[in-house]
Amino acid sequence: MQRKCIKAILLKKLNHALIYSQISFMFEPMPKIIFIFLYVSCLSLLTQAQNLGCFTQLSAKQIENLRNFQQKLSLGQVELGKKSTQFVPIKIHIIGNSKGIGYYSISNLMTALCEINERFLPVGFHFYLAQTVNYINDDALNLGDLNAIYDRALYYKMAGAVNVFFHDGGNQWCGVYIGGIDVVFIKNSCQATLATTFAHELGHFFGLPHTFYGWEGGQTPSNIEKIDGSNCRTAGDGFCDTKADYVSQRWNCPLFWNLIDPNGVVFKPDSSLYMNYASDNCHSRFSQEQILTMQNDMLQRGIAKTSASTALLAAPNKVFPAPSDSGIISTNIPFTWRSVPGAFAYQLQVARFGDWNYVNHNQLYSDTFAQVNLFGNWPYAWRVKAISSGNTCSSFGSADTFFTREIPAGLAPISLLAEPKVFPNPVKSGQTLYLQNLKAGKVNIYDAKGVLKWGQSFEGNLSFEVPYWPAGIYIIKWELPNHSYFQRLLLSEN
Numbered sequence: 001m002q003r004k005c006i007k008a009i010l011l012k013k014l015n016h017a018l019i020y021s022q023i024s025f026m027f028e029p030m031p032k033i034i035f036i037f038l039y040v041s042c043l044s045l046l047t048q049a050q051n052l053g054c055f056t057q058l059s060a061k062q063i064e065n066l067r068n069f070q071q072k073l074s075l076g077q078v079e080l081g082k083k084s085t086q087f088v089p090i091k092i093h094i095i096g097n098s099k100g101i102g103y104y105s106i107s108n109l110m111t112a113l114c115e116i117n118e119r120f121l122p123v124g125f126h127f128y129l130a131q132t133v134n135y136i137n138d139d140a141l142n143l144g145d146l147n148a149i150y151d152r153a154l155y156y157k158m159a160g161a162v163n164v165f166f167h168d169g170g171n172q173w174c175g176v177y178i179g180g181i182d183v184v185f186i187k188n189s190c191q192a193t194l195a196t197t198f199a200h201e202l203g204h205f206f207g208l209p210h211t212f213y214g215w216e217g218g219q220t221p222s223n224i225e226k227i228d229g230s231n232c233r234t235a236g237d238g239f240c241d242t243k244a245d246y247v248s249q250r251w252n253c254p255l256f257w258n259l260i261d262p263n264g265v266v267f268k269p270d271s272s273l274y275m276n277y278a279s280d281n282c283h284s285r286f287s288q289e290q291i292l293t294m295q296n297d298m299l300q301r302g303i304a305k306t307s308a309s310t311a312l313l314a315a316p317n318k319v320f321p322a323p324s325d326s327g328i329i330s331t332n333i334p335f336t337w338r339s340v341p342g343a344f345a346y347q348l349q350v351a352r353f354g355d356w357n358y359v360n361h362n363q364l365y366s367d368t369f370a371q372v373n374l375f376g377n378w379p380y381a382w383r384v385k386a387i388s389s390g391n392t393c394s395s396f397g398s399a400d401t402f403f404t405r406e407i408p409a410g411l412a413p414i415s416l417l418a419e420p421k422v423f424p425n426p427v428k429s430g431q432t433l434y435l436q437n438l439k440a441g442k443v444n445i446y447d448a449k450g451v452l453k454w455g456q457s458f459e460g461n462l463s464f465e466v467p468y469w470p471a472g473i474y475i476i477k478w479e480l481p482n483h484s485y486f487q488r489l490l491l492s493e494n
């Protein structure tokens with residue numbers, strides 16, 4: 001039952017794809033198009049992690065259960081209709097290498113959990129965090145190495161929950177599900193916003209095969225599913241409401257070439273199902289029979305609860321650092337916020353210049369306190385959000401800015417009297433800006449995104465004509481021999 005999607009057989013896959021391309025082009029021989037297709041395939045398969053396949057190994061027991069359940073579907077013995085929501089405990093493990101590098105970002109995790117609950121809404125499953133996130137530093141697990149997974153995943157696994165491991169390295173698979181140990185591994189780069197690897201692997205977890213079952217790794221099954229549905233229970237994935245699918249490599253929708261069934265019917269596979277290998281943006285659903293199968297699997301597992309905390313929480317009130325605080329010593333900064341009733345955890349983000357694309361700190365805390373080290377002598381912004389165990393879709397509160405500084409050993413704290421003066425402030429483009437009360441050093445002006453706009457060394461007072469920059473907040477950084485200062489400069493509209 002082993003189905004491989006490993007890179008070593010990429011070439012085989014391509015040959016396989018070529019055969020099918022040629023079949024579909026028999027009617028109009030166009031070798032040029034075949035060439036283009038191959039080129040596109042090579043490019044996408046070799047350069048994008050998102051185009052890696054998945055390693056799935058449903059256990060013999062799972063396949064037997066699936067076949068029995070599909071028999072019941074055929075005999076009309078499965079109860080249809082709406083069922084009550086199942087609240088499903090999920091345990092997240094984030095793997096880095098032995099140095100702790102490569103962790104899946106908490107922001108991506110919050111988005112992934114939020115999206116997965118949306119995608120499983122028609123299934124009636126709602127996932128909630130059973131425990132806090134577990135961090136693991138392990139080079140082999142970080143590479144998604146199968147031997148390491150067999151060897152160590154059971155050790156980390158939490159009983160009675162869906163265990164999902166995110167790892168950074170490895171170029172073989174986007175996702176791994178191994179029935180025997182019943183864990184899911186997802187490569188970080190395969191589960192960014194709107195990706196569907198998570199949904200696909202959870203589909204395997206709950207007993208679903210690929211829609212192209214039997215074709216994995218470029219094989220051709222002896223019993224090929226026909227488009228008329230006459231052998232839908234015995235061929236392919238055994239579902240009668242998922243269209244025949246023979247494509248075991250990643251593809252963009254609609255499929256670029258045609259498939260031909262044993263009766264000679266030319267068709268394209270259904271790209272909308274999570275369990276095929278179409279691009280993530282083509283995916284939007286599980287079929288009704290797939291949904292019934294997952295519901296049955298959940299029933300057998302008995303791990304779901306009848307309720308969970310799913311409140312969308314408001315952001316906490318921030319306590320420290322206070323807004324615009326310019327005296328924050330850069331080591332062990334005690335970030336503090338007020339608790340929010342019902343909060344399972346808080347996500348704290350700190351970013352230099354408030355650029356949230358490059359956060360310096362981004363972690364979950366179960367308490368209302370975090371100690372963080374930052375660089376000295378920079379402006380930072382920070383924000384925090386509260387999540388409930390079953391709802392990670394909440395928003396951050398507003399951000400506050402503060403300035404860090406360092407006290408070099410043996411030096412007294414900075415005397416406020418020595419602070420440089422800037423006027424006028426606010427200033428307009430074209431006006432002269434005076435920088436006074438200086439001795440010697442360097443001055444740099446940054447925009448709100450941290451881009452250096454102007455810089456000069458000085459000895460004594462300075463003045464210059466403000467260029468035509470966009471109106472807004474700018475940061476002046478004074479670098480003096482023993483310390484640095486920050487000041488805000490407001491550039492108003494002319």
Ligand SMILES: [Zn+2]
Pocket residue numbers: 054055056200204210
């Ligand atoms: Zn798969």
